[in-house]
Each structure stands twice: as C-alpha cells, then as structure tokens.
Amino acid sequence: MAHLTRPEFVHVHEWNPGDLIVWDNRCLVHAATWFEAAVYDRLMWRTTVHGNPGAAYAGEQKSWIPRAEAAIAST
Numbered sequence: 001m002a003h004l005t006r007p008e009f010v011h012v013h014e015w016n017p018g019d020l021i022v023w024d025n026r027c028l029v030h031a032a033t034w035f036e037a038a039v040y041d042r043l044m045w046r047t048t049v050h051g052n053p054g055a056a057y058a059g060e061q062k063s064w065i066p067r068a069e070a071a072i073a074s075t
Contacts, residue, residue: 001029004029005029012033
C-alpha cells in the first residue's frame with residue numbers, strides 16, 4: 001500500500017456537473033470519499049466486460065472460469 005499510495009499514483013477528482021469516471025477494478029485500488037448525500041446525488045453504474053482484450057491475450061484462460069486444478073484441490 002505504501003507504494004500504491006505514493007502521490008504520483010494517486011488521483012483525487014474534483015467533481016464538476018457532468019463528470020464521468022471509469023476505472024478498471026483489476027488494476028486500481030479505489031477508495032470512495034465522503035460526500036454530502038443530503039445535498040448531492042451520487043449515481044453509479046456497473047459494467048462488466050466479457051472476454052479477453054485482443055490478440056495480446058489470445059489463448060489465455062478466462063479469469064472468471066475456475067481452473068480444473070483449483071476445482072480438484074477444493075474437493
């Protein structure tokens with residue numbers, strides 16, 4: 001965590017009307033901050049992308065499908 005939270009790796013967003021933030025939970029440590037819920041609306045949508053991203057990952061096992069070895073080990 002000490003490395004991940006170094007200033008050069010931290011983004012603190014100053015919100016403006018109409019802003020949209022998108023992040024990849026596989027590659028990001030997210031920490032929501034306090035906000036005045038009685039004053040401001042917070043709208044959040046979740047999107048899940050299916051498949052591996054392009055030729056660089058061709059042939060890789062899909063991360064959401066348990067590997068046979070893991071399934072055998074858990075029995």
